[in-house]
Amino acid sequence: MLVVRPVKAADLMALEQLAEHAVPRLTNLPANRERLQERIARSQDAFNGDVEFPEDEHYTFVLADDSREEVLGTATIRAQAGANEAYYTYRQETLIHASQQLNVRREVQTLALSHEVSDATLLCAFSLNPRYKGTSAESLLRRARLMFIAQYPERFSRILAVAFPGYLDARNESPFWESVGRHFFARSFQDMNHIAGVRSKSFIAEVMPQFPLYLPLLTPQARAAIGREHPAHEEALEEMLAEGFVRSRHVDIFDAGPIVKAERERLETFRSAAWHPVRIRPEHALPDAEPALVANQKLGEFRCIVARYALSPTGQLMLSAEHAERLGVTEGRAVLAAPLTLPTAVDALDEGEM
Numbered sequence: 001m002l003v004v005r006p007v008k009a010a011d012l013m014a015l016e017q018l019a020e021h022a023v024p025r026l027t028n029l030p031a032n033r034e035r036l037q038e039r040i041a042r043s044q045d046a047f048n049g050d051v052e053f054p055e056d057e058h059y060t061f062v063l064a065d066d067s068r069e070e071v072l073g074t075a076t077i078r079a080q081a082g083a084n085e086a087y088y089t090y091r092q093e094t095l096i097h098a099s100q101q102l103n104v105r106r107e108v109q110t111l112a113l114s115h116e117v118s119d120a121t122l123l124c125a126f127s128l129n130p131r132y133k134g135t136s137a138e139s140l141l142r143r144a145r146l147m148f149i150a151q152y153p154e155r156f157s158r159i160l161a162v163a164f165p166g167y168l169d170a171r172n173e174s175p176f177w178e179s180v181g182r183h184f185f186a187r188s189f190q191d192m193n194h195i196a197g198v199r200s201k202s203f204i205a206e207v208m209p210q211f212p213l214y215l216p217l218l219t220p221q222a223r224a225a226i227g228r229e230h231p232a233h234e235e236a237l238e239e240m241l242a243e244g245f246v247r248s249r250h251v252d253i254f255d256a257g258p259i260v261k262a263e264r265e266r267l268e269t270f271r272s273a274a275w276h277p278v279r280i281r282p283e284h285a286l287p288d289a290e291p292a293l294v295a296n297q298k299l300g301e302f303r304c305i306v307a308r309y310a311l312s313p314t315g316q317l318m319l320s321a322e323h324a325e326r327l328g329v330t331e332g333r334a335v336l337a338a339p340l341t342l343p344t345a346v347d348a349l350d351e352g353e354m
Ligand SMILES: NC(=[NH2+])NCCC[C@H](N)C(=O)O
Pocket: 027, 086, 087, 088, 089, 192, 193, 196, 201, 252, 253, 254, 255
């Protein structure tokens, strides 16, 4: 049975595999044993610590098949995207260039380096065994983090953000990088992506251009890549939009991938999640019901699974003994449940100051 739980030391090898096989490779999940070891230790500190407000905690989760002791995926929450170093993005802006004398008025789109997303809580470092792509296990892994945040709101920011890997062409090159970053770093996109994950990021501030980029001066391929996700992440973006995230004006500084944001209270998982006492029933006696994400209420022993949203007439959530055991709950204990199915996505740019 599949369950999402906090990462533990014994997951190191599995994490390394997931980092190596992420498509594309992720800066936030470097395939580097030492960094991953630090990541695990840091996550254990976060889960075990008394935290009153978000700082530089990283909470790393894994999707595990507990009956087979197999780790199938991982995902992380960074309590504050830019807690120690700033979190860099490009913010899309409009400038007006007008001359009365010449009777011209032009609107020019620009990208300006920004640290605005630094305060947001970041959902990141998602990698899943490809066998499970498109299954409910993928939603479980992605959204279990929201079930966790819903329970411990004081540990996270009111604004949540997700940065999706940006568009790469058939040759695995980033047209945005080729038109922008390449001129300043003289390295391939893949190299820089890796370096940003294993070293400090101060080099970004030192080497990236300080002035806004004028979009008409970029190649058409680069312009077309702005706010466009990597082809392997289309469904993931779709799911987050259905969850209630909206496209922000921010994009990644290397590949121009989209950054979506939301006030957490607006997300479907937060709005629909409800507490229910558990009632244990034999498998055959469980009524048919819609699938739900179900999480226990144990910080360091957090567990989230997919079960049926079968409520008794008095509002108890009916679980099989096996499900209850996976969650580590006994009859009468409260669990948090939210429907697995999301409404259809609306894809809109947030017009406010998100
Ligand atoms: N795709 C990338 N590797 N981008 C570089 C890192 C940028 C990221 N927003 C940060 O500040 O951490």
